[in-house]
Amino acid sequence: MEERVKELDCLYQISRIVEKRSDLDTILQEIVDFIPSAWQYPHIACARITLKENTFMSPHFQESQWKQSAPLIIEKKNAGCLEVFYLEEKPHANEGPFLREERKLIDALAERIGDAIKLIHVEKELSSYRKNLEEIVEKRTSELTLANHQLQKEIAERERAERSLREFEDMRIKEIHHRIKNNLQVVSGLLYLESTNYDPNKVVEAFKQSENRVRSIALIHEKLYQSSNCKTLDFLDYVNELMQYLIHSYDLDTNKVIVNVNVDKFHLEMDRAVPLGIIINELVSNALQHAFKEGQDGVIEIHFAKENSDYILVVHDSGHFPKEIDFKNTESLGLQLVTNLVSQIDGTIDLNISEGTTFTIRF
Structure with a gap:
């Protein structure tokens, strides 16, 4: 350690x-x-x-x-x-x-x-290119009245420079995401190390849940860093990888409990991707921990689609949810977090326990 x-x-x-x-x-x-x-x-x-x-x-x-x-x-x-x-x-x-x-x-x-x-x-080359370009533009500006053709040439050079600047800005954004991802990985690693120092199951489980929450956010930054578009996230790809991580984290027997992902192919911006990632992490983690008795077969399903102007997220498991628990007023940190995040994205959440457990979120 x-x-x-x-x-x-x-x-x-x-x-x-x-x-x-x-x-x-x-x-x-x-x-x-x-x-x-x-x-x-x-x-x-x-x-x-x-x-x-x-x-x-x-x-x-x-x-x-x-x-x-x-x-x-x-x-x-x-x-x-x-x-x-x-x-x-x-x-x-x-x-x-x-x-x-x-x-x-x-x-x-x-x-x-x-x-x-x-x-x-790259920074040095771009700085040199920008300095040279500014010198050229300044010199040519005094000659505008003499040659309109030369003006058009200078405009084209400036447009090329602006494209270079935009590309550089994209690189800087990706670098920021890379640093955030690395810092979150450090936090995740330290949480794991800290959990190995304790024996009581509740303390270890609390560290494990915290590590999973941090990982759900770090995974978003990792996907953005790897993407050519560093402002939006391929949500299907993200959910698939998050499920693989949770299956490994909880040592799930995939012959007993099957996880199905049915997410439409589209991209989400950061302000929606982060809370949705944490919500899915909490609901699926809750199902893996509490929905099924030891050795019981089961199914967990994640559906996400857009209907007209609304997004709909459905997380279903075939297990049991206690009728006496009010999920909107409970001591469970995970369910409190889900409720608060749904409010953050101006959404609504409903629970149906007639056939297994089904959470439906609209926003």
């Missing part, structure tokens, strides 16, 4: 270094200075980043036979490498003296460093 916390902290600190600095050499030097602290034996670890002809080394750097490395890939090309050395022999683990988790960490760090280098290069 201690090693996992160190890895999460390392990824978080690297993200902070990239966010605070603009000079590439400074960023890479600060990163290489910090990396040894995340390894199992930090007092005998050192690191080196090689980027083309430039080299950045941690204090007291020295090569040794105990080495772990990962390539720096920029625009699908090998531009250098990240290396970590141990200066003394240590017991064999997975990759020489290095842990399996350290292989995953060095690969993740190399990917993060490659992304940072690419982003800084």
Whole structure:
């Protein structure tokens, strides 16, 4: 657990270094200075980043036979490498003296460093292009009365520059979603680690539910980051992946309980996708925990469609919902959260328990 916390902290600190600095050499030097602290034996670890002809080394750097490395890939090309050395022999683990988790960490760090280098290069190129364009436009403006054709050319150049600026803005938005996703993953990981410190079932389950809620939000940012359109979400794809996560989280026997997803193919904006994702997470989690007795067969269904100007979400399970419980006035945090989120999207929610349990939400 201690090693996992160190890895999460390392990824978080690297993200902070990239966010605070603009000079590439400074960023890479600060990163290489910090990396040894995340390894199992930090007092005998050192690191080196090689980027083309430039080299950045941690204090007291020295090569040794105990080495772990990962390539720096920029625009699908090998531009250098990240290396970590141990200066003394240590017991064999997975990759020489290095842990399996350290292989995953060095690969993740190399990917993060490659992304940072690419982003800084794009920013510098765009700044240079913008400066050159402004100089050209300023010079040509004084000659407008002499050549209308030249004016049209300058307008075309400015339009190309504006397209470049829009593309750059899209890249920045995706970068923001990437950082949010990473921070939420850190929170999710720490919640999981915290839950392993407690034995009482209720405390462990509370951490598990919190982890699932964070994951339902993080998954939205992950999908937006991967999409070419970083403002709207493919909701069918999102719900399918959320169900796979919950099935794994609750160790569901899919031969006993079947989960069916029937969601129309369309995209949702963030202000609707986030509350709907949490609502689906809460209702499905509630069904997985309470609807079926141990070993009982069952079905959980999620339907989502648009009728005229309204959206309709239906979450149904074939299990049992206690008649004495008023879902709108209960101590259950999950159902309280569902009710509040439905109000947030200006919707209505109804419950039918005549045949299983069916929640219907309209907004």
